[in-house]
Amino acid sequence: MESTHTNVSIEAVKGGITQQPDVEAIVNAANAELTTGGGVAGAIHHAAGPELYKECQDFAPIRPGEAVITRAYKLPNKYVIHCLGPMYERKKNYEDLLANCYKNALKLAEENKIKSIAFPAISTGVFGYPMEEATEVAVKTILGEVSKLKHLEKIKFVLFTQADLEIYQRKLEELY
Known part of the structure; x- marks a missing residue:
């Protein structure tokens, strides 16, 4: 599914975040120390090679909601933007941090001046954020920011499972 909002195309696809050669930057669902870890962070560090870890050491630690940018090394992209999403706890509201x-x-x-970017579903893996709630935050936030963008032309949500893709597609249809 692909839609255009102002001059920015927004799409949701099923796939792996490290196999997105059509975007300049991919987003890493990072940990505070910007180390390898599991899930998205592990896949990105593994694909990028050890140089990524070395560059990340200059920026660590980061706090929930923060983001830093590095080169992408062996990935087919130019940049990796590392974001630390919040750990989900039922009784606390982490919507703003996400x-x-x-x-x-x-x-x-x-x-x-990046023209295209791909996001994974930040905080939904081991950080435990429920997919429905995280998707709502992601889509609402992107749609709220898109009119301010001057350089970005393409925003892509890359989901690992068909079920997650369907949630994103439904939210994009609801909120557009």
């Missing part, structure tokens, strides 16, 4: 991940990633993309 939204800040997306806002700060877009801000870095704009500052670096």
Whole structure:
């Protein structure tokens, strides 16, 4: 599914975040120390090679909602934007911290004149954020920021499972 909002195309696809050669930057669902870890962070570090870890050491640690940018090394992209999403706890509201991940990633993309970016579902893996809630935050935040973008032309949500893709597609249809 692909839609255009102002001059920015927004799409959701099924796939792996490290196999997105059609975007300049991919977003890493990072841990605070910007180390390999599991899930998205592990896949990105593994595909990029050890140089990524070395560059990340200059920026660590980061706090929830923060984002930093590095080169992508062996990945088919130019940049990796690392965001630390919040750990989900049922009785606390982390919507703002999760939204800040997306806002700060877009801000870095704009500052670096990046034309295309791919996001994974930040905080939904081992950080435990429920997919429905995280998707709502991601899509609302992106749609709220898109009119301010001057350089970005393409925003892509890359989902690992068909079920997650369907949630994103439904939210995009609802909120557009």
